[in-house]
Amino acid sequence: xxxxxPKLVKLTKKDFESNQxxxxxxxxxxxxxxxxVQRTLAQLGVRRETxxxxxxxxxxxxxxxxxxxxxxxxxxxRAPAVAxxxxxxxxxxxxxxxxxxxxxxxxxxxxxxxALRRNVELKIILFNNQIxxxxxxxxxxxxxxxxxxxxxxxxxxxxxxxPLQFALGxxxxxxxxxxxxxxxxxxxxxxxxxxxxxxxxxxxxxxxxVFNDGIWDQVxxxxxxxxxxxxDGKPLTYAGGxxxxxxxxxxxxxxxxxxxxxxxxxxxxxxxxxxxxxYAYLLAGMTHPDYPVPVGVLHVEDKPTYEAMAHQxxxxxxxxxxxxxxxxxxxxxxxWEVGADGTRH
Amino acid sequence: xxxxQELDRVVIRFAGDSGDGMQLTGTEFTKAAAEAGNxxxxxxxxxxxxxxxxxxxxxVSGFQLHFSSGEIHTPGDAPDVLVVMNPAALKxxxxxxxxxxxxxxxxxxxxxxxxxxxxxxxxxxxDDSLAKYRVHAxxxxxxxxxxxxxxxxxxxxxxxxxxxFALGLVFWMYGRDLENEIRRIHQQFAKRPELGDANxxxxxxxxxxxxxxxxxxxxxxxxxxxxxxxxxxNITGNEALAMGLVVGAHLAGKxxxxxxxxxxxxxxxxxxxxxxxxxxxxxLQTEDEIAAMGAALGAAYGGAxxxxxxxxxGIALKQEGIGLGVxxxxxxxxxxxxxxxxxxxxxxxxxxxxxxxxxxxxxxESPVPVIAAKSPGDSxxxxxxxxxxxxxxxxxxxxxxxxxxxxxxEPWPLPDVSTMERFDIAHRTEPNGYxxxxxxxxxxxxxxxxxxxxGLEHRIGGIEKDFLTGNISYEAVNHExxxxxxxxxxxxxxxxxxxxxxxxxxSGDALVIGWGGTFGALRQATEELRAQGRRVSHAHxxxxxPLEPGLEKIIGNFRHVMxxxxxxxxxxxxxxxxxxxxxxxxxxxxxxxxMVREVVAALEALCETATTSKTAASAAAAHAxxxxxx
Numbered sequence: 001x002x003x004x005x006p007k008l009v010k011l012t013k014k015d016f017e018s019n020q021x022x023x024x025x026x027x028x029x030x031x032x033x034x035x036x037v038q039r040t041l042a043q044l045g046v047r048r049e050t051x052x053x054x055x056x057x058x059x060x061x062x063x064x065x066x067x068x069x070x071x072x073x074x075x076x077x078r079a080p081a082v083a084x085x086x087x088x089x090x091x092x093x094x095x096x097x098x099x100x101x102x103x104x105x106x107x108x109x110x111x112x113x114x115a116l117r118r119n120v121e122l123k124i125i126l127f128n129n130q131i132x133x134x135x136x137x138x139x140x141x142x143x144x145x146x147x148x149x150x151x152x153x154x155x156x157x158x159x160x161x162x163p164l165q166f167a168l169g170x171x172x173x174x175x176x177x178x179x180x181x182x183x184x185x186x187x188x189x190x191x192x193x194x195x196x197x198x199x200x201x202x203x204x205x206x207x208x209x210v211f212n213d214g215i216w217d218q219v220x221x222x223x224x225x226x227x228x229x230x231x232d233g234k235p236l237t238y239a240g241g242x243x244x245x246x247x248x249x250x251x252x253x254x255x256x257x258x259x260x261x262x263x264x265x266x267x268x269x270x271x272x273x274x275x276x277x278x279y280a281y282l283l284a285g286m287t288h289p290d291y292p293v294p295v296g297v298l299h300v301e302d303k304p305t306y307e308a309m310a311h312q313x314x315x316x317x318x319x320x321x322x323x324x325x326x327x328x329x330x331x332x333x334x335x336w337e338v339g340a341d342g343t344r345h
Numbered sequence: 346x347x348x349x350q351e352l353d354r355v356v357i358r359f360a361g362d363s364g365d366g367m368q369l370t371g372t373e374f375t376k377a378a379a380e381a382g383n384x385x386x387x388x389x390x391x392x393x394x395x396x397x398x399x400x401x402x403x404x405v406s407g408f409q410l411h412f413s414s415g416e417i418h419t420p421g422d423a424p425d426v427l428v429v430m431n432p433a434a435l436k437x438x439x440x441x442x443x444x445x446x447x448x449x450x451x452x453x454x455x456x457x458x459x460x461x462x463x464x465x466x467x468x469x470x471x472d473d474s475l476a477k478y479r480v481h482a483x484x485x486x487x488x489x490x491x492x493x494x495x496x497x498x499x500x501x502x503x504x505x506x507x508x509x510f511a512l513g514l515v516f517w518m519y520g521r522d523l524e525n526e527i528r529r530i531h532q533q534f535a536k537r538p539e540l541g542d543a544n545x546x547x548x549x550x551x552x553x554x555x556x557x558x559x560x561x562x563x564x565x566x567x568x569x570x571x572x573x574x575x576x577x578x579n580i581t582g583n584e585a586l587a588m589g590l591v592v593g594a595h596l597a598g599k600x601x602x603x604x605x606x607x608x609x610x611x612x613x614x615x616x617x618x619x620x621x622x623x624x625x626x627x628x629l630q631t632e633d634e635i636a637a638m639g640a641a642l643g644a645a646y647g648g649a650x651x652x653x654x655x656x657x658x659g660i661a662l663k664q665e666g667i668g669l670g671v672x673x674x675x676x677x678x679x680x681x682x683x684x685x686x687x688x689x690x691x692x693x694x695x696x697x698x699x700x701x702x703x704x705x706x707x708x709x710e711s712p713v714p715v716i717a718a719k720s721p722g723d724s725x726x727x728x729x730x731x732x733x734x735x736x737x738x739x740x741x742x743x744x745x746x747x748x749x750x751x752x753x754x755e756p757w758p759l760p761d762v763s764t765m766e767r768f769d770i771a772h773r774t775e776p777n778g779y780x781x782x783x784x785x786x787x788x789x790x791x792x793x794x795x796x797x798x799x800g801l802e803h804r805i806g807g808i809e810k811d812f813l814t815g816n817i818s819y820e821a822v823n824h825e826x827x828x829x830x831x832x833x834x835x836x837x838x839x840x841x842x843x844x845x846x847x848x849x850x851x852s853g854d855a856l857v858i859g860w861g862g863t864f865g866a867l868r869q870a871t872e873e874l875r876a877q878g879r880r881v882s883h884a885h886x887x888x889x890x891p892l893e894p895g896l897e898k899i900i901g902n903f904r905h906v907m908x909x910x911x912x913x914x915x916x917x918x919x920x921x922x923x924x925x926x927x928x929x930x931x932x933x934x935x936x937x938x939x940m941v942r943e944v945v946a947a948l949e950a951l952c953e954t955a956t957t958s959k960t961a962a963s964a965a966a967a968h969a970x971x972x973x974x975x
Contacts, residue, residue, distance in 0.1 A: 084639075
């Protein structure tokens with residue numbers, strides 16, 4: 001493209017809103033997420049034309065239609081694969097992936113695993129509402145055991161997958177969590193994810209008001225008691241600093257009272273988002289209702305991205321062999337000449 | 346001293362355990378034939394197991410080479426010379442050897458255990474069961490180890506060189522140049538020079554054994570063939586595909602993005618492309634076939650010449666993604682190197698049974714253009730054409746190859762790419778008046794707008810879209826309109842493809858119609874029949890969707906029409922439905938290509954058959970009058 005870059009005019013949230021009618025159910029948690037993403041992108045000063053939202057199938061995957069950026073609503077579970085192809089071919093683009101618990105962890109679990117493992121610089125936002133919404137309320141791979149749904153009238157019997165432990169196991173280099181209505185918290189995470197040079201997995205605890213209403217209410221309604229706000233370099237405390245998290249003798253997380261009758265503050269685990277992935281795994285394992293749910297950035301690490309290395313290999317090959325010439329390609333290997341008399345020379 | 350006899354053509358087959366190095370032996374002998382200026386055609390035929398248990402019948406691996414002083418189109422129906430390294434190879438291959446053919450046997454492998462594994466109660470070398478062949482029993486196993494006497498290699502490693510003894514022997518039989526081969530062996534084993542030295546020693550031992558032991562009374566000379574002037578190389582179908590993709594992207598002013606998952610017999614396309622990095626080729630080995638298709642779509646959206654390749658089972662997994670490509674109207678080349686099916690089927694054997702899968706294998710009405718390569722060298726041009734059609738019409742294009750032409754090789758005249766027509770792609774950058782599904786009036790293609798272009802931000806996806814704006818639309822009439830335009834677009838590809846490839850007269854007693862890798866056998870068969878005075882013609886369909894325009898005009902001009910294909914009748918079903926005429930089928934589903942003689946026999950029988958009451962000609966005429974009301 002020879003066109004000069006357009007003058008950077010400060011974009012607003014409105015500039016990121018497409019002209020499409022938003023078709024989510026009234027009260028859906030997706031509205032809040034959409035608004036926060038639009039607002040944050042405007043604040044980050046990104047350009048619409050270099051931003052692409054790729055999604056799979058499900059309620060959340062309609063997201064790209066509502067963003068006034070480039071967008072690709074693909075097929076069920078395959079968004080990480082489509083986005084990988086796009087990002088590897090076009091590292092200049094900011095590629096976001098929108099997926100859900102069914103799309104990303106069930107039918108598309110394999111692609112999510114490998115996108116994270118390769119460290120393709122995709123910002124993957126996983127809307128977790130523990131239910132299949134668009135197909136009218138079947139239990140999902142993140143549903144708790146015993147979830148009664150259209151497909152599990154006697155209660156589900158399979159154990160849920162923990163999205164953040166899954167991501168850490170896959171080698172994700174940025175792992176974070178937030179609730180759908182926490183605009184401020186989500187904004188901070190999105191900003192950090194955007195800055196991160198590598199794949200990012202952000203789990204959003206999202207409410208489906210129609211098929212799984214209130215599934216996160218306890219976590220969201222009592223943030224002080226039920227959420228563990230992660231801050232880099234700060235001890236793990238909640239309930240107004242009266243409670244904390246300490247490492248038990250068998251490497252399990254223990255909830256302890258701080259101060260009078262409890263433990264000293266220096267006994268607590270201190271959060272380092274660049275800590276070991278084993279530590280992050282422990283954090284990710286703290287689930288509701290047994291623990292306050294960690295929110296914020298759980299884990300960050302630096303690794304070269306897949307696309308950077310892929311393009312580096314091309315640059316290296318060109319440095320070593322020169323820019324490929326088609327004639328050389330055809331002549332590679334054993335060739336021979338046939339003269340005007342039709343015989344070999 | 347042996348006498349020298351001149352031959353026009355020879356078909357030789359090497360057969361042994363899958364660990365015996367028969368593919369290498371065959372490949373090396375092919376290079377020597379190419380060096381000597383022969384026309385060549387090869388057919389590697391091996392089991393799916395990498396190192397099947399030694400001596401087993403199912404573990405036999407073969408490599409057939411046809412080399413000639415005249416033009417040839419197939420690897421030959423039956424070997425004139427058969428080299429077998431053990432009893433199992435003899436058992437599974439002897440039925441193919443022509444009567445009076447030369448049989449070279451590694452007698453050292455004919456020990457009780459091997460005989461038993463091959464189902465022999467006694468050695469066939471000791472009775473007269475092989476009397477109709479010219480048998481040369483040579484203890485290759487022993488002579489190999491003896492030749493390496495004093496080498497530091499283990500006995501096991503020494504034994505592995507025995508294929509080079511066999512190679513040396515046939516080099517002597519056909520008077521091939523020793524020095525070039527010695528150089529090649531040293532090159533190939535540069536990383537393990539001690540093995541290279543051993544192989545050269547054994548290779549020379551085989552050659553000199555032939556010379557001094559006077560096993561053969563005759564040595565043979567197959568003179569060089571006459572070729573059109575030019576620069577040549579030997580090429581397999583998969584190598585040609587890889588090069589064609591790079592050249593296709595070059596002509597489009599772009600680079601190749603290739604995503605693939607390992608699968609036989611398509612993997613070597615990825616291997617070739619992965620070496621072409623300095624041509625800007627990006628390769629991505631994905632986690633599965635679905636991801637490869639998805640990544641190709643993503644790359645196409647980003648503006649790359651996107652390609653994925655697989656074989657039957659992998660293609661089945663990609664089909665939903667191909668449907669997304671149809672819906673979003675993105676250019677992707679999808680290569681199917683067909684193999685025997687269903688399911689895992691016959692991974693290393695050839696078949697043409699995925700035509701229906703290419704034409705109809707997706708949900709909904711989801712038409713795509715389908716092109717088939719006809720030979721190893723033609724795969725190069727088919728790849729370029731697939732890239733051109735995909736990017737011109739904004740549609741996924743199926744490119745069908747098969748195991749036979751993917752692994753087979755032939756001498757190939759290098760094209761002059763500088764004279765090829767370019768089809769440079771210009772992405773739309775003008776925001777004014779842009780609609781996602783606004784179409785080019787000629788091709789019906791939508792504009793290929795890529796991310797990064799200011800003012801043209803838009804969304805695409807698998808949900809039905811409005812005919813013009815590309816917004817989600819469930820509107821009844823709009824869906825029908827979009828369905829029709831997607832089909833019309835594929836039909837319009839006909840304006841960009843060549844004329845029907847017809848060999849022979851435009852009317853006659855029989856027309857045989859073929860597609861893909863059977864081209865060589867059908868061409869050879871019909872040429873032979875015409876030389877005998879038969880009124881037989883051959884129509885080769887390069888495009889299976891849309892069909893080349895010329896077929897409709899001539900199909901009614903023949904007393905009989907036959908479709909020959911390596912399946913139970915797929916193209917025939919398409920053509921019967923399209924032309925409403927009676928067509929006969931010649932079908933083979935054995936994982937093996939057609940033999941020329943099978944095609945000849947079927948066509949001879951057809952020519953002898955009286956025309957049925959409902960003749961092809963009359964039915965077609967009736968159809969034609971129906972189709973074009975005055």
